Amino acid sequence: MPDGRMAFLGDIYSIWLREMTRYVRARSRVITSLITPLLWLIIFGTGFSSALSVGGTGGSNYINFLAPGILGMVVLFTGMFSGMSVMFDKEFGFLKEILVAPVSRTSIVIGKALGGTTQGAIQGVLIFGLSYFIGVRISGTLGLAGAIVLILVTMFFIGMGFVGLGISIASRIENIEGFQVVMNLLVLPIFFLSGAFFPVTSLPAWMKALVDINPLAYGVDALRYAVTGLHSYALTTDLAVVVGFFVLMMIVGSILFRNVH
Amino acid sequence: MKAIETKDLVKRFEDVEAVKGINLEIEEGELFGLLGPNGAGKTTTISMLCTITNPTSGSASVFGHDVKKESSTVRGMIGIVFQDPSLDDNLTGKENLDFHGRLYKVPRNEIAGRINEVLELVELADKANVIVKKYSGGMKRRLEIARGLLHHPRVLFLDEPTLGLDPQTRLHIWEYIEKLNREKKITMILTTHYMDEADKLCDRIAIIDHGQIVAMDTPENLKHDVGGDVVTMTVPHGSEQLKTKLEQLEFVKSAQLVDGTLRLSVEKGETAIPIFMDVARQEGIAVPSIALHEPTLEDIFIKYTGREIRAQEAASGFAAYHGPGRR
Ligand SMILES: Nc1ncnc2c1ncn2[C@@H]1O[C@H](COP(=O)(O)OP(=O)(O)OP(=O)(O)O)[C@@H](O)[C@H]1O
Ligand SMILES: [Mg+2]
Numbered sequence: 283m284p285d286g287r288m289a290f291l292g293d294i295y296s297i298w299l300r301e302m303t304r305y306v307r308a309r310s311r312v313i314t315s316l317i318t319p320l321l322w323l324i325i326f327g328t329g330f331s332s333a334l335s336v337g338g339t340g341g342s343n344y345i346n347f348l349a350p351g352i353l354g355m356v357v358l359f360t361g362m363f364s365g366m367s368v369m370f371d372k373e374f375g376f377l378k379e380i381l382v383a384p385v386s387r388t389s390i391v392i393g394k395a396l397g398g399t400t401q402g403a404i405q406g407v408l409i410f411g412l413s414y415f416i417g418v419r420i421s422g423t424l425g426l427a428g429a430i431v432l433i434l435v436t437m438f439f440i441g442m443g444f445v446g447l448g449i450s451i452a453s454r455i456e457n458i459e460g461f462q463v464v465m466n467l468l469v470l471p472i473f474f475l476s477g478a479f480f481p482v483t484s485l486p487a488w489m490k491a492l493v494d495i496n497p498l499a500y501g502v503d504a505l506r507y508a509v510t511g512l513h514s515y516a517l518t519t520d521l522a523v524v525v526g527f528f529v530l531m532m533i534v535g536s537i538l539f540r541n542v543h
Numbered sequence: 544m545k546a547i548e549t550k551d552l553v554k555r556f557e558d559v560e561a562v563k564g565i566n567l568e569i570e571e572g573e574l575f576g577l578l579g580p581n582g583a584g585k586t587t588t589i590s591m592l593c594t595i596t597n598p599t600s601g602s603a604s605v606f607g608h609d610v611k612k613e614s615s616t617v618r619g620m621i622g623i624v625f626q627d628p629s630l631d632d633n634l635t636g637k638e639n640l641d642f643h644g645r646l647y648k649v650p651r652n653e654i655a656g657r658i659n660e661v662l663e664l665v666e667l668a669d670k671a672n673v674i675v676k677k678y679s680g681g682m683k684r685r686l687e688i689a690r691g692l693l694h695h696p697r698v699l700f701l702d703e704p705t706l707g708l709d710p711q712t713r714l715h716i717w718e719y720i721e722k723l724n725r726e727k728k729i730t731m732i733l734t735t736h737y738m739d740e741a742d743k744l745c746d747r748i749a750i751i752d753h754g755q756i757v758a759m760d761t762p763e764n765l766k767h768d769v770g771g772d773v774v775t776m777t778v779p780h781g782s783e784q785l786k787t788k789l790e791q792l793e794f795v796k797s798a799q800l801v802d803g804t805l806r807l808s809v810e811k812g813e814t815a816i817p818i819f820m821d822v823a824r825q826e827g828i829a830v831p832s833i834a835l836h837e838p839t840l841e842d843i844f845i846k847y848t849g850r851e852i853r854a855q856e857a858a859s860g861f862a863a864y865h866g867p868g869r870r
Binding site for chain 2 (some may be wrong): 292293295299300303308375376378379380382383384385543
């Protein structure tokens with residue numbers, strides 16, 4: 283039914299448009315959200331570069347190694363936060379306006395996910411652009427255009443996945459306080475165990491196991507492959523996992539969101 | 544086909560049964576009022592009809608479509624002005640309306656005109672591009688009403704639409720509600736605590752108390768049922784004795800004591816007043832004022848809900864329970 287499909291796409295667009303209008307309006311928040319990852323990159327990047335070069339392992343490339351990890355972090359944080367904004371909609375009553383409208387629950391989830399992913403991508407691109415000035419260079423084997431395509435594709439899938447995860451969680455927790463708990467208990471471990479800071483190939487087995495079940499690890503790995511040519515998993519594995527994560531989270535998010543009230 | 548039909552509709556929350564078996568039949572084009580004290584179950588009933596809350600048992604349908612099984616069809620036919628705030632504070636008034644228009648598939652070439660029309664109606668045209676965060680409470684309320692009217696639904700639910708609005712705005716909104724109802728044949732279900740509003744607008748009224756319908760008819764018939772005259776006396780504290788005495792008079796049909804006012808429903812007010820004054824004097828009670836009027840909707844409301852609520856409040860000391868709502 284093409285009519286229904288058009289309406290479905292229109293609904294996704296409407297939801298996305300609202301997310302983006304709110305995003306553009308919160309300009310000061312956008313700027314602060316750029317500062318934190320840049321600080322990570324500058325301080326950790328410079329700090330560890332010099333520490334590692336003292337150790338004599340040629341650490342001058344550490345900042346290049348870290349940059350894709352910071353991209354992954356931006357997508358993770360923006361995505362989860364955007365998914366959890368369902369909580370705020372609930373708190374301020376606006377969710378009722380959306381839920382009572384003739385709009386499928388799936389289109390709401392996809393529209394929100396696209397909104398969060400677009401925001402993450404905009405921030406990622408800005409940070410990556412700025413990181414040029416602190417010495418980050420694309421040096422992989424894909425060439426500049428190939429690397430950019432791989433970066434955008436990877437950011438898209440992990441972004442969508444994490445918004446989906448955020449929506450799933452927001453659909454189950456009742457209050458805003460729960461939000462903080464989940465952020466600390468889930469987001470930080472996902473970030474630290476993603477290989478954003480260190481290579482994951484020579485970790486102790488228990489830690490490696492945790493990294494292996496972390497979808498962000500595969501996202502960061504693909505991003506790192508695009509930027510530096512280094513990788514811990516095969517690129518096909520990376521892509522298969524991030525696409526699988528995206529599909530799974532869209533389905534779970536849609537199912538859980540159906541029971542929100 | 545009925546616009547709205549419910550059969551033994553029940554909603555139970557963990558500890559309260561908010562709606563206890565409501566049966567309604569509302570015709571297409573009808574302007575139907577739901578009246579009842581705070582916590583009576585009006586909002587819960589509406590939430591079930593507009594698919595936000597699932598009924599615990601019983602059934603409800605909108606133009607023959609079951610609210611539970613065919614919820615998306617129902618959503619396409621209805622509109623609602625919620626009792627509680629439901630605007631996006633970070634968008635402008637116009638953006639809130641535009642978003643609504645998109646969700647409800649208002650044709651894009653009509654949307655600008657419709658937005659202007661409803662904004663004019665609620666006198667917010669000059670605030671269209673201001674962020675809702677900066678609106679006053681009454682302005683937000685007016686924007687919510689404008690939004691509910693934007694997509695010309697077949698059935699419109701209005702949950703205390705004019706709460707907190709100034710009298711002039713209320714009059715405007717009444718006019719527009721009547722006009723939409725008449726010209727666009729939009730069926731409307733309205734809850735309100737303003738008796739004049741219900742009396743003026745509604746074709747039919749159901750009075751709900753403790754989750755049940757206690758009376759349902761046209762405002763005229765409801766008033767007619769009470770019949771005769773209503774005498775209201777201002778009485779001091781502790782006048783229960785007087786009420787009991789007066790109730791026993793054979794020409795007194797009913798009596799309620801609410802907030803220091805004794806309401807007596809009688810055949811002929813002119814002859815009753817002197818007798819009432821005599822009884823009060825015998826009881827040693829000074830009556831500073833006494834008045835006579837034809838029954839209003841307020842008398843009906845108090846007759847069906849007032850006495851019981853007063854008794855319960857006095858017994859449990861839980862006056863706040865029925866206080867000014869949960870907003
Ligand atoms: N989500 C909920 N969980 C538990 N109890 C609820 C919930 N919503 C409503 N109730 C209870 O159900 C009863 C009916 O509430 P409802 O909101 O339907 O009343 P109402 O008639 O709309 O009152 P008001 O005039 O104050 O708006 C009340 O006792 C209320 O406390
Ligand atoms: Mg209510």
